[in-house]
Amino acid sequence: MRTEIAKPQGVSNMPHDLPVTATPPAPRLPDIMAICRAAGADDVAFVELNRPRLAAQRDGILRAIPWAKGFMVFARRLNRHALRSPMRSISSAEFTSGGHDVKEIIHKTVRDLEDAGVRSLGISGLFPFEFSRSDGPPFVVPLKILAEEAGLGRMGKNRMVLHPRFGADLYLGAIALDVSPQDEEAGRPLSESPCIDCNMCAVACPTGAIAKDGHFDFGSCMTHNYREKVGGFVEWVHTLADSKNRHDYRRRVSDTETLSWWQSLGYEANTHCDYCVAVCPAGDEAVSFLADRKPHFRDVVGPLRERAETVFVVPGSDAEAHVAATYPHKKIRHIGSGRSPASIANLMAMLPLVFQRGRSQGIAARYHFRFHGKETMEATVDIRDQRISVSPGLEGKADLVVRADSEAWLGFLRHERKLPWELLRGRIRLRGSPARLKEFGRCFPG
Ligand code: SF4
Ligand code: SF4
Incomplete structure (x- = not known):
């Protein structure tokens, strides 16, 4: 809203003068959330960027949005019975419509906030992603963590954020804000999970x-x-x-x-x-x-x-x-996995996600990886009791040590380079039984 005020004395009356306006006070967080609701969000909450749980992601978020102080996170409910149809064309159409709704809500809210003088920027959590990123996941913000911290829901056994009313039938969106909340305005994580552990x-x-x-x-x-x-x-x-x-x-x-x-x-x-x-x-x-x-x-x-x-x-x-x-x-x-890690850091982050615990039965081994060349990194991977742990640095005594040029190792994983040839050239070296490497590969087929 623009408010006309009387022109101060002595100010020129040249025809090209713009009207002098007073800047209205910036809207407070409850008003901002009301704008998001009016745009179609079914539930809205705010989370500050300085929460301890966001510590690992904070630098990456600030590189993308240097002025962000927090996020307004919102849920858009999806139509339950469409999602449940055994005809997946029906559920796909519902997911697609929900995705469009989220982007529309973001677009409208951010435009209204800009008009009201609030710096903001929306992230849908849906495609497009940042696939060229090699230093972390391909998304800009960890939307599920933001939603949990804001108190919109908690992750269930299915790894979806479950809302106390909408359950899993929702899409999430987030809007970065250059706004600090007053006391009690930010959301808090739910004390109880909506997951009823029904399996x-x-x-x-x-x-x-x-x-x-x-x-x-x-x-x-x-x-x-x-x-x-x-x-x-x-x-x-x-x-x-x-x-x-x-x-x-x-x-x-x-x-x-x-x-x-x-x-x-x-x-x-x-x-x-x-x-x-x-x-x-x-x-x-x-x-x-x-x-x-x-x-x-x-x-x-x-x-x-x-x-x-x-x-x-x-x-x-x-x-x-x-x-x-x-x-x-x-x-x-x-089919092939289609996995093609862009970097060693990416590869190490991916290992626990793609680990096949059934295939790891009977394996109890510790692996040291020492990468040099384009990317330098040392890491310990421990596989036993059908579990995997990946930690930075070299811990304990290894059953197999892999020293490798980072590009040679990534090329081997992408099936672009042959292991025997890289071993011959000394770009990959093993200390320990090669059978251990075979066991390791069994846990990550494809
Ligand atoms: S977790 Fe299972 S049920 Fe859920 S999308 Fe993946 S394959 Fe399907
Ligand atoms: S256990 Fe039940 S309530 Fe929990 S995520 Fe799975 S289906 Fe949902």
Whole structure:
């Protein structure tokens, strides 16, 4: 709002003079959140950037948004019954619409805030991402952590932020603000999780990525659910490039799959799964679910479990074993992981996410990695009791020491360089039994 005030004496009356205006006071946080709600957000909360839990990400966030003091985080509710349809075209359309809503809310809120004199900038948490980043994850802010810290929800067993009312049926967005909150204006983490530990997500997950004991196999989920996004796209392009001709391509990729790619590229990326969102009864449905689980299982979980579909897995992965044992009516489709770490730092961050604990059975070993060349890093990887830990520096006594030129090692992982040749040239050296390296590779197929 612009307020006209009387012109001070002695000020020229030249025709090109602009009207003198008084700047209205900047809106307070409750007013800012009301603007976001008016733009379509279903729930809104604020979190300051100086929270201890954001310490690891703070420098990266400030490099991208130097003036940010905090984030207004919001939830946009998705239509539950569409997400639950066994026809994934229906759920994909709902996810797509929700994504558009989030971007629209951000766009409108930021424009209104700019008019009100508040510096702000929106981050949808949806594509596009920063894929060229080699020093960290490809997103600008850790949206799930922001949402938890703001008190919008807590992460459930399915790794989704569960809202106390909307459960998993939501999309998140965030708006960076150059505003400090007054006392009590910032949100606080929820004291109780909306996750009711019902295990419906684990029961419905076709790849076994969600285990009832809380373990999450990020790699298997990415391979299947993200088949037509991120890593899956890279793998498909490699398949295209490797195909000798049309017949060879059709031997590798069915026409149905090619049409699905066309939909994803021409329209918006299809979701292949998201069953863990569809079946989650957290939120305002939890009470009726707990009173009688049968209708939910009959109408929602059962149809997704029974669905005849293709499940994308990396050969030799835990997901492959899970589909074969649990879903004999689903078709296993082998694909490459499409993983191609851009740096050693990236690789080390990725290891715990793609670790296959089923494949690691019987392994108890400590590995020292010493990288030199373009990237210098020392790290210890410990695998035992079907768990992995990755720590910086060299800890304890190693069963295998790998000294490698960073580019040679990344090239070997990308299948661009042969290990025997790199060993011969001395660009990769091993101290310890090579069988240990084979065991290590077993835990990270693809
Ligand atoms: S389905 Fe059940 S266990 Fe899984 S996240 Fe939702 S409430 Fe938690
Ligand atoms: S998206 Fe699908 S594969 Fe991934 S965790 Fe959820 S149910 Fe499992």
